[in-house]
Amino acid sequence: MNKLRLITEFEYQVPQLERGYAGQTLYVNVGSGEIKARPVTAEMKEKFVGGRGFDLWLLWHGVEAQTRWNDPANEIVISSGPCGGITQYPGSGKSIAASISPLTNVVIDSNVGGHYGPYLKFAGWDAIEVQGKATEELIVYIDGPAGKVQLLAAPAEAPANTHELGQWLNAHFAETEQDKKVLSFVTAGEGAEHTLLGCLNFSLYDRKRQDLRYKQAGRGGIGTVLRDKKITALVVKSFPVRGNSNHVADLKLVSRVGAAMQKEVLAFDDQQNKMRKSGTSYLIETMNDYDLLPTHNYKFGRHEDTPRIQREVWEEHYTQGMPDGCWFGCTMACAHAVDDYEVRTGPYKGQKVIVDGPEYETIAGCGSNCGIFEPWYLLEANFYCDTYGLDTISFGTGLAFVMECYEAGILDKEKTGGLELNFGNTEAALEVLHQMGRGEGFGKIFGQGIRRMKSYFVEHFDADPQFVQDIGMEAKGLEYSEYLTKESLAQQGGYGLSNKGPQHDEAWLIFMDMVNHEIPTFEDKAEALHYFPMWRTWFGLCGFCKLLWNDVVDPKNALTAEPQKIPHHVENYRQIYTGVTGHEITTQDIIDQSERVYNFQRVFNIRLGYGRRDHDAIPYRSAGPVTEEEYLSRQERYDNQLREWLDLDPESMTLAEKMATHRRYREEQYEHLIDAVYQRRGWTNNGVPTPEKLRSLGIAYPELLAVVHEALS
Numbered sequence: 001m002n003k004l005r006l007i008t009e010f011e012y013q014v015p016q017l018e019r020g021y022a023g024q025t026l027y028v029n030v031g032s033g034e035i036k037a038r039p040v041t042a043e044m045k046e047k048f049v050g051g052r053g054f055d056l057w058l059l060w061h062g063v064e065a066q067t068r069w070n071d072p073a074n075e076i077v078i079s080s081g082p083c084g085g086i087t088q089y090p091g092s093g094k095s096i097a098a099s100i101s102p103l104t105n106v107v108i109d110s111n112v113g114g115h116y117g118p119y120l121k122f123a124g125w126d127a128i129e130v131q132g133k134a135t136e137e138l139i140v141y142i143d144g145p146a147g148k149v150q151l152l153a154a155p156a157e158a159p160a161n162t163h164e165l166g167q168w169l170n171a172h173f174a175e176t177e178q179d180k181k182v183l184s185f186v187t188a189g190e191g192a193e194h195t196l197l198g199c200l201n202f203s204l205y206d207r208k209r210q211d212l213r214y215k216q217a218g219r220g221g222i223g224t225v226l227r228d229k230k231i232t233a234l235v236v237k238s239f240p241v242r243g244n245s246n247h248v249a250d251l252k253l254v255s256r257v258g259a260a261m262q263k264e265v266l267a268f269d270d271q272q273n274k275m276r277k278s279g280t281s282y283l284i285e286t287m288n289d290y291d292l293l294p295t296h297n298y299k300f301g302r303h304e305d306t307p308r309i310q311r312e313v314w315e316e317h318y319t320q321g322m323p324d325g326c327w328f329g330c331t332m333a334c335a336h337a338v339d340d341y342e343v344r345t346g347p348y349k350g351q352k353v354i355v356d357g358p359e360y361e362t363i364a365g366c367g368s369n370c371g372i373f374e375p376w377y378l379l380e381a382n383f384y385c386d387t388y389g390l391d392t393i394s395f396g397t398g399l400a401f402v403m404e405c406y407e408a409g410i411l412d413k414e415k416t417g418g419l420e421l422n423f424g425n426t427e428a429a430l431e432v433l434h435q436m437g438r439g440e441g442f443g444k445i446f447g448q449g450i451r452r453m454k455s456y457f458v459e460h461f462d463a464d465p466q467f468v469q470d471i472g473m474e475a476k477g478l479e480y481s482e483y484l485t486k487e488s489l490a491q492q493g494g495y496g497l498s499n500k501g502p503q504h505d506e507a508w509l510i511f512m513d514m515v516n517h518e519i520p521t522f523e524d525k526a527e528a529l530h531y532f533p534m535w536r537t538w539f540g541l542c543g544f545c546k547l548l549w550n551d552v553v554d555p556k557n558a559l560t561a562e563p564q565k566i567p568h569h570v571e572n573y574r575q576i577y578t579g580v581t582g583h584e585i586t587t588q589d590i591i592d593q594s595e596r597v598y599n600f601q602r603v604f605n606i607r608l609g610y611g612r613r614d615h616d617a618i619p620y621r622s623a624g625p626v627t628e629e630e631y632l633s634r635q636e637r638y639d640n641q642l643r644e645w646l647d648l649d650p651e652s653m654t655l656a657e658k659m660a661t662h663r664r665y666r667e668e669q670y671e672h673l674i675d676a677v678y679q680r681r682g683w684t685n686n687g688v689p690t691p692e693k694l695r696s697l698g699i700a701y702p703e704l705l706a707v708v709h710e711a712l713s
Contacts (some may be wrong), residue, residue: 004139004172005153009168010035014124014147017247020082020580021045022506025058026149028140030229031072031132040126045581047699049541051081052109053549053597054127055098056604058585059107062131063605069102069221070228072133076200078186078234079127083540083580084543085118086246086329088258088263089572091545093118093327095202101220101500102196103394103449104477106605108220108500111540113326113335114213115184118543119144119238122245134230141173142236154232161189161387161437162201163353166212179237180205186234188223191388192651194439195447197398198223199391204327206337208320209588213337213356215326218391219503220478221449227389241328249582256574258329261548265331269552274311275334280547281314287364290515292484294369296423297400298473298621299630301484305373309363311373332548341379347433350385358382358392365396366449370403371423381433388437395436395450397479399429401450401472410463417441442605450474470620476501476610486623488514492524493673496618497529499601499611505546506533512564526676531565537594542577549573596697599681600704601687607707613687624666635656638662688712 015022024037040054046454048057055077062075080095087710095117101108120128123144137154138277159165165187174180185203192198217223239245248254269275273282289300307313318324318336325333338355358366358378366381367373385392397588399421405411406421413420419428419442435443445456450472457463463694473480480499485491485599491514494507508526512518519525539546549569557563570587578584585593605611625631631638632655640652642658648666650658688711694700 004155007138007151007153008033008035009151010149012037012124012147012149014144017121017245019249019582020246021050022121022124022125022126024125025054025079025127025129026142028128028130028149028151029132030130030134030140030231033151035151037429038374046602047596049081049593049597051079051084051094051543052096052098052537052540053593054079054081055096055109055440056107056597056601058127058129059098059100060604062129063100064324065609067100067608069225070103071101073131074100074128074225075131076222076225076229077127077129078120080121081118081541081543081552082246083576084513084598085121086248086254086258086576086580087241087243087327088254088329088550089576090258090330090332091327091548092543092544094543095217096540097200097217097222099220099225100608100686101222101477102198102224103221104501104610105453106476106500106608106610107601108222108478109540109601110217110219110222111505112200112217113204113215113545115327116186116202116205116234116236116239118327119182119184119236122238130229130234130683132229137230137232139232140280144236144238146237146701155173156665158232162187162214162385162389163212163383165189166214167202169235170212173235173237180238181207182238184236184238187232187389188214188225188226188305189387189437189439190391190439191385191390191447192223192347193227193389194444195390195436196221196224196449196452197391197394197436197447198225198227198389199385200226201386201389203556209339209354211354213326213354214386215356216386216391218393218691220500221391223389241489246580248580250579253579254576257572257579258334261569261572262331263420265548265552268554269332272553273551274423275332275547275551278311278315278318279334279336279357281358281363282311283360284310284363284368287483292514294364294400294482294484296371297369297404297471298480298484298637299404299627300633301486303368303371303373306368308373309367309375309378314358314363317375317379330545332552334547338379341383344376344380345430346384348435353383355379355383356386361482362392362396366399366429367394367396368394369400369482370429372426372429374426377426377430380430384430384433384437388433390433390436393435394479396482397451397473398446398450398453399432402432402446402451405457405463405468408467410457410461410468415442429543438600445611449477450479451477455551467626470626473619473621474502475618475622476615478502480622483508485510485512486624487675489669490519492618492622493525493529494533495622496616496670497674497677499598499605502618506536508532518564520678522672525673526680529677530680531591533597534591534594535565536571537598538573538590540574541593541597544573592697596699599693599697601697602683602687602689603694603704603707606711611687612711613674613685616687618670619665619668623670624662625659628655628659631655631662684712686711
């Protein structure tokens, strides 16, 4: 290893993992240089489990009510969970990163693949929390085999952007080819430094390619926090992954349940979604068929050019065949990538690079939502977002908003610095992306995110405040992920009522609600918006990928009493958790574990000054048609709804009257939904968890009760 200047060093005894836990967490302050170990208590494991739960617990105790995202006191916390890193059950390599978000000003949590989280645990740490703000660029290096944690000065020649920085880090920390297999990095890039949309890139060494790939903790700007702290990289060197690195309680049980699920994936994936072959890109065609694919800033749900960017196109681009995954032992292996893509624009023009993906969210957000149906552009944008450290969801949704503002006359070439940001303009889209990477021009405005752009456009460009509020697809300051929700009240709630903002990983209910009509009443929807967010939260506590729960299913599931919940998979996870930890749990215990963390996060948001009813508002386009063009594109549907829902005759109404009536009705429906969900969750009508609710969950800690009592006073 080439010598880097050592600032401080901490030695530790690497513990034997027991039942999925190392038993300690790592605290690093990059401002003061303090490094120390903290014990994982029985209370932490019982009440917060791991992953997102540990993140929130450590973050809560690291910050104060007045802490903001760019304060030294803000932390980045990363944890995998007790089941993270097992190799017997597919989709067990996930980690969760958390911080106070630059976009939302509240807690953001973002799940991610790659090797860093499991390797961190195998190196002896259940979580890492990084606090402080450095005065020079630093690398945090955890050397598990040596039992050392070091703060190292990053020299000026270290590359700024991830795809080059990863190679530089390998050259400095991998003394042998074997070392490359046990190293993982967390990095960001210039885009993360110059915008609020920064993502974290988690590396994995792809043994087939003998090269690095990256997965993203994309949401909420945690990469921006990393760069604000002047952290070049978090580096971990692990021990080699073994079949029982987690030292589980019952390896036979874990292996038996895992083998059954592996068999199910191999038997049914090719008949269902073909994720082993095409990853999440299969969703493009499905969403388009059901009028759910966001197009032209969520105005429309389908487009005639969609076949140009759907599954078959990406199957031709993806290389290495099957499997192509992000963690060992995953038969789903849906994390496909494109080798030797030759970059066409920007600072890396002419380089041949690996593009990891693109995944559905990137294809829909940067593609159809912006009226762009060019595969090469999507590969280009995917690569640059990743290496610059920019969230592709926030970039795509933000670009769609900007493009509609351009076509509506709010923006013009003078205001954008010469960019013609109309729908479909690939050249302008890539140029604004490069400006974000450089921190220049209109890219600096764009890089603040949709919520701040709305205010800026009103103040500086005389935009209509109501119009930009209606079409700016963000809630809580976080840009929407890529599903059209106009006809799914439950999915509107899934976005608006999520603690962190509109992200589909907590509640994806469109098909249950809109397509299959399985949750017709407010009570039904509220129950779904209780169970499914709690169930999905649990994956982030333990280290699981959610795709293996519902994207491949034994057909016998259709004969069960509650097929939407996929009960035999729920039982799988219950047994895997028991097999890893030795702690016997029920299905209800799973929901209870998640409820504790979910309510804790809600109180955390309230502590930071948010987390009440007005914070759960959504833009109107999420609920209904904002423009005449939108209404007319589905006029038969909307007119029939006036007849069926309100017993009105649309023939006797003007277009303006019909749109206003729809708006009143749809907004009232959302408010009724909020009432029902709050009641089901045990919250007040203003969205505050009651003291009784906290007591029932066993988290009525004095500091939480103090926040709740103040909010209720």
